[in-house]
Amino acid sequence: MLLARLVDVSREVAATSARSRKIAALAGLFADAQPDDVALVISYLAGRVPQGRIGVGWSVLKEAVPPAAVPSLSVADADAAFTRLAEITGSGSQAERKRLVRELMARATAEEQEFVMRLLMGEVRQGALDAIALEGVAQAAGAPAADVRRAVMLDGSLPRVARDLLAEGPAALERFQLRVGSPVLPMLAHTAKSVTEAVGALGTACVVEEKLDGIRVQVHRSGEDIRIYTRSLDDITDRLPEVTDAARQMTGDRFILDGEVIALDATGRPVPFQDIASRVGSRVDVNAARAVLPLSAVFFDVLAADGAPTLDLPGSERHTVLARLVPEPMRVRRAVVEDPASSQQVAAAEEFFSETLRRGHEGVLVKALDAPYVAGRRGRSWLKVKPVHTLDLVVLAAEWGHGRRTGLLSNLHLGARAADGTYVMLGKTFKGLTDEMLRWQTQRLRELAVNDDGFTVTVRPELVVEIAFDGVQRSPRYPAGVTLRFARVLRHRPDKPAQQADTIEQVLDSRG
Ligand SMILES: Nc1ncnc2c1ncn2[C@@H]1O[C@H](COP(=O)(O)OP(=O)(O)OP(=O)(O)O)[C@@H](O)[C@H]1O
Numbered sequence: 001m002l003l004a005r006l007v008d009v010s011r012e013v014a015a016t017s018a019r020s021r022k023i024a025a026l027a028g029l030f031a032d033a034q035p036d037d038v039a040l041v042i043s044y045l046a047g048r049v050p051q052g053r054i055g056v057g058w059s060v061l062k063e064a065v066p067p068a069a070v071p072s073l074s075v076a077d078a079d080a081a082f083t084r085l086a087e088i089t090g091s092g093s094q095a096e097r098k099r100l101v102r103e104l105m106a107r108a109t110a111e112e113q114e115f116v117m118r119l120l121m122g123e124v125r126q127g128a129l130d131a132i133a134l135e136g137v138a139q140a141a142g143a144p145a146a147d148v149r150r151a152v153m154l155d156g157s158l159p160r161v162a163r164d165l166l167a168e169g170p171a172a173l174e175r176f177q178l179r180v181g182s183p184v185l186p187m188l189a190h191t192a193k194s195v196t197e198a199v200g201a202l203g204t205a206c207v208v209e210e211k212l213d214g215i216r217v218q219v220h221r222s223g224e225d226i227r228i229y230t231r232s233l234d235d236i237t238d239r240l241p242e243v244t245d246a247a248r249q250m251t252g253d254r255f256i257l258d259g260e261v262i263a264l265d266a267t268g269r270p271v272p273f274q275d276i277a278s279r280v281g282s283r284v285d286v287n288a289a290r291a292v293l294p295l296s297a298v299f300f301d302v303l304a305a306d307g308a309p310t311l312d313l314p315g316s317e318r319h320t321v322l323a324r325l326v327p328e329p330m331r332v333r334r335a336v337v338e339d340p341a342s343s344q345q346v347a348a349a350e351e352f353f354s355e356t357l358r359r360g361h362e363g364v365l366v367k368a369l370d371a372p373y374v375a376g377r378r379g380r381s382w383l384k385v386k387p388v389h390t391l392d393l394v395v396l397a398a399e400w401g402h403g404r405r406t407g408l409l410s411n412l413h414l415g416a417r418a419a420d421g422t423y424v425m426l427g428k429t430f431k432g433l434t435d436e437m438l439r440w441q442t443q444r445l446r447e448l449a450v451n452d453d454g455f456t457v458t459v460r461p462e463l464v465v466e467i468a469f470d471g472v473q474r475s476p477r478y479p480a481g482v483t484l485r486f487a488r489v490l491r492h493r494p495d496k497p498a499q500q501a502d503t504i505e506q507v508l509d510s511r512g
Pocket residue numbers: 187188189190209210211212213214215216260300332365384
């Protein structure tokens with residue numbers, strides 16, 4: 001398939017707000033694509049490059065290349081070029097990247113060049129595209145969308161389901177069944193501001209569970225064969241011998257469990273997420289790593305037991321099954337709210353939340369007890385509650401935006417106050433900025449500018465912004481050795497002098 005066709009449809013989908021028109025446009029595109037191209041088409045439309053990070057940033061892309069007059073580049077050509085780019089290593093990499101990008105861009109029309117640029121800069125963001133693409137695939141193949149959705153949830157991959165469905169027709173869907181041994185996408189949660197709000201929103205009997213800050217794991221046991229998968233369905237069995245041992249001791253031998261891997265220190269408090277992530281991420285000498293930081297799995301759900309799916313059972317019944325398989329110390333701590341209208345029970349749930357935080361955990365999840373497990377979805381029946389952290393930080397510099405944000409100062413460099421009156425950079429963010437905020441800050445930051453290298457504008461440190469974030473994490477890239485997790489701008493604070501911004505001590509203290 002020509003890239004030009006994809007670019008046209010991408011533009012058409014972005015330009016229409018009618019869901020049915022978007023689906024029809026995508027269905028037409030999928031029907032024309034070779035089944036083998038469909039995976040790439042779906043990825044590019046959603047702004048994903050299957051190769052992941054390919055090391056091509058603005059410094060490589062900024063060079064203008066005369067565009068081709070007529071489209072000739074195929075989707076597969078773009079994929080081949082991205083693969084070659086991803087493989088570049090060693091000295092001279094940057095020059096080689098530039099050469100390959102120039103070669104690719106020279107074959108692309110102006111529209112294709114713009115699309116490739118936005119794709120590689122992470123600016124092709126089509127809200128909820130995967131959900132629409134799924135319906136487009138269903139329409140193109142003449143299969144019910146609900147059946148395609150279920151197949152995707154069980155297989156974990158829309159591109160794979162789409163390829164088989166478009167090549168073989170609706171009968172291919174029967175192949176996608178829940179099986180012990182093949183991972184499914186986990187259920188995710190929505191956010192609520194407080195436990196009281198969450199219980200009220202669910203409006204039904206529910207359970208409040210500890211939210212443990214570790215690595216999500218799905219543990220499959222089929223007889224003696226035990227497999228552990230991450231949230232993105234990578235097999236990490238070899239890295240977690242503790243979890244394999246635990247699964248071997250359970251009372252069943254054909255099940256799928258959902259849980260979180262954490263580590264506790266000598267006093268029983270959870271160790272920081274990053275320590276767990278680096279232990280789980282490391283393949284070298286697992287036994288030595290295990291001796292230094294032993295991990296434990298804590299389970300909160302069951303997707304299959306005795307070889308049969310339990311996904312569609314209500315949460316209360318799944319918990320009964322879980323309690324039969326998994327001994328209590330390996331189950332998440334929980335408090336049941338039988339009656340959401342009982343102020344006494346809601347107060348007890350709030351107390352459970354406070355106690356969970358005191359014990360060093362991240363927050364809680366409030367889950368409806370009558371709801372099924374909806375794999376691969378951010379379900380409305382799971383609501384997470386975490387304390388909100390905010391800081392007032394000072395803008396030290398800002399980067400010029402690209403694509404839709406061209407001509408606007410976007411990515412902000414954020415600093416906290418140090419005792420000597422200087423500022424310590426904590427990270428960057430362009431999240432949370434509305435168009436209006438972008439316009440306002442561009443004007444204000446231009447007034448404060450001291451230098452502009454065409455990429456970054458350094459400013460006098462005078463503008464304060466209120467930043468929400470999910471936690472402080474270690475980062476060798478920043479001078480204080482820490483950065484903020486999921487920083488996003490809540491509002492500009494032109495009323496607040498920089499001398500009253502938060503200090504680096506406050507930031508370090510908020511690590512808890
Ligand atoms: N008791 C629990 N029930 C469900 N998920 C839990 C529980 N304890 C910890 N978790 C973790 O919390 C996550 C729930 O939040 P969500 O599904 O929104 O994931 P997320 O996008 O990674 O968000 P967050 O960064 O808040 O963890 C799960 O993915 C899981 O890893």
